[in-house]
Amino acid sequence: MDWLQVVVLSLVQGLTEFLPISSSAHLILVPVLTPWDDQGLAFDVALHIGSLAAVILYFRHELKRMTLSWLASCRGHQSDEDGQLAWWVLLATVPVGIAALIFKGPIETSMRSPLLIGVSLIGFGLVLGYADWRKKGERSEYQLSLKDALLIGGAQALALIPGTSRSGITITAALLLGMNREAAARFSFLMSIPVIVLAGGLEVFGLIREPEDVAWVALLLGTLLSGISAYLCIHYFLAFIKRIGMQPFVIYRVIFGLWLLWFFW
Template sequence: MDWLQVVVLSVVQGLTEFLPISSSAHLILVPVLTEWNDQGLVFDVAMHLGSLAAVVLYFRHDLKRMGASWALSLRGRSLRGGSVDPDARLAWWVLLATIPVCVVGFAFHDVIEVGMRSPILIGITLIGFGLLLGYADWHKRGGRSEYQLTLRDAMLIGLAQALALIPGTSRSGITITAALLLGMSREGAARFSFLLSIPVTALAAGLEIVGLVQMPRGIDWPAMGVGVILSGVSAYLCIHYFIAFIKRIGMQPFVIYRIVLGLWLLWIFG
């Protein structure tokens, strides 16, 4: 990999990981459109670690409260006024909502990796799920925060997250869509989606690291270090400005972007 490829892929991953426009689609399309070679497992690990560090850093105070309350809940002590501590409940919802994507990912990993990387499929999913996001934002949005979710809500969002294994769907996009359809506010939907990304990204990075350990060749440590830093910085900025942006303007710009990109892919590769 040359340094231009390292910079472009790192920034693309960091920005698109949390925007509802599909990071997997963009990382598949960049080598296709530029004729660069696939970035390989080493760089995938670097980009995932950068994104994970960014979201953990951004939500560090929330995670500290959630972790402490969750630990107390395991001992039956996470109670306030006779009810479950909201931070403990939110931590449980994040963990339980992660189960569907893990099950589907392990069951259909080979099918997804080999048979679902077509630019045509990406174009279709960008358009289809983009329109669904637009409908949810325009017609179904409510005012509930992430602390007002029920177990049923969390599991439905978790089931929706499993669809993100299809390139072009967007993990953040489909989870935000599901949350909006369930009556959450834009900010609440985004915050729960970002919290939900933490165990998923950690698991993905862990699996990639296992594969990395088994690789016989050396590691390009400078490229990996730059990938972690650039993807992390761009992801952190993306989270910060995205939450502020959607409170004022909503999801419409991302819906338009998805439709335009999807139509362009269908025209180019159709």
């Protein structure tokens, strides 16, 4: 891997992991528009570690409270709002885990069509636009019920369809359930932690089964750039949607989706 490839892939991963614009849709363009070879599993793991470190660092105070409260509830103590939120985040991960096990084969083969990605970008983008445009909710992430968490988790399973966007579909579901924009995004980002852990774990398992040469400098740089870009993305995204909302991302998705349909038709 050359250094430009390291920088481009790291920034694409770090930025698109949390924006509602689909990382898979953007990553598919890299081999199309460049002569670069596949970056390998080791580099994919490094990029996931960077994104994971960013979201944990950003929400470190909330995660500390949630973890302590969750552990207390496991010991039989009554769960407070932080412990309950931790349970909802964990339970919301169950649907996507089950769906990934069932549909892993088709997702990695027939469902990676650029045309399908284009349709997903447009279709789910318009749903996000509707959810953001309708009457704005006032509920925070601490006001969710078990049913709400499972519904958002079920929506997260749809993100296995390339072009959907994990953050986009979970924010859409949260908005439709009456959450405000910032709360919907925060819950989506918290939900990303177990998902990234699971996805990264599968890649690590694949790397153990089929070891490859490791370019440690490239891995460290990729992890650092992915983490920094992801952290800045989370910070500015939360500030942006509070003032402007989701519509610019909807417009971007539709334009990008139409371009993919035109380019690959």
